[in-house]
Amino acid sequence: MQRLTPGTGMTEAFRDAVVALGNFDGFHLGHQAVVGRAVARAAHAGRPAIVATFDPHPVRFFQPDAAPFRLTSLDQREALFAGAGADAMLVFGFDDRLATTSAEDFVRLLREDVGASAVVTGEDFTFGARRGGNVEVLRAVGEGMGLSAETVGPVTIDGQPVSSSRIRRAIAEGDTATATRLLTRPFAIQGVVQHGDKRGRTMGYPTANMVLGDYQRPAYGIYAVTARLPDGTEVAGVANAGVRPTFEPPVELLETFLFDWSGDLYGQEIEVALHHFLRPERRFESMDALTVQMQRDEAEARRLLL
Secondary structure, eight states: OEEEOSGGGOOGGGTTOEEEESOOSSOOHHHHHHHHHHHHHHHHHTOOEEEEEEESOHHHHHOTTSOOOBSOOHHHHHHHHHHTTOSEEEEEEOSHHHHTOOHHHHHHIIIIIIOOSEEEEETTOOBSGGGOBOHHHHHHHHHTTTOEEEEEOOOEETTEEOOHHHHHHHHHTTOHHHHHHHHTSOOEEEEEOBOOOOHHHHTTOOOEEEOOTTBOOOOSEEEEEEEEOTTSOEEEEEEEEEOOTTSSSOOOEEEEEETTOOOOOTTOEEEEEEEEEEEEOOOOSSHHHHHHHHHHHHHHHHHHHO
């Protein structure tokens, strides 16, 4: 799996590729259908399959003060695309230049700079300055350049289209079951383990602490989780996502206690997947009361995961 950029980042090995084009934040069932069609089409034609994405997300570019909403990091997407059978990930850096590129010029970029022979998108995909391009424009302009275009319809579950906004809503409400069903995997947060105040260690619950960064904020509370460690090992645990209202000052963190594991993860990157929402975050009047509840949370998480 290679990570490419338009123009200088392209190589002859990826010319005439079939490109799946979209934001693909979350890489949910609908996104998987688009990429799956591109991979199948590429395999049939004996051509490379590329998944193109944008970073930063266009919403972040146009609304820099928007609340955190990301469902995946770029690294997570790369791994997911590879798992779907793509040969490479093409990253469009979303900046002023790209934001002001006309729809026609963007199609030309796909054909001439990227070297795409075919593009597969979702039916609602828009592109170009002021969203001036859609699938009809892509087909019409691309036809004259030798670039074909195909669309894939939405995937529906329970009578509703699978969408990133629907998944974000489920995550914000602590509805891990719905988020997992639409994503086909638990929502997972990737980050570097940082030093904390070591309170958990004194209570018998040392935690791996991570900031939530640009990720969609899950409902604050306690979760049964699994963590993928730097060596690829997956370990079950229980985590608190929130601001730790029992302690002052409040600090927003994802704090994960790993079951039956010991070691030093400081400064290393791990990925924590939220499998089950156990309870909302709340304040405790004493450390003893908090410890008792933590023991209950651990027992429940073990029951669900082990």
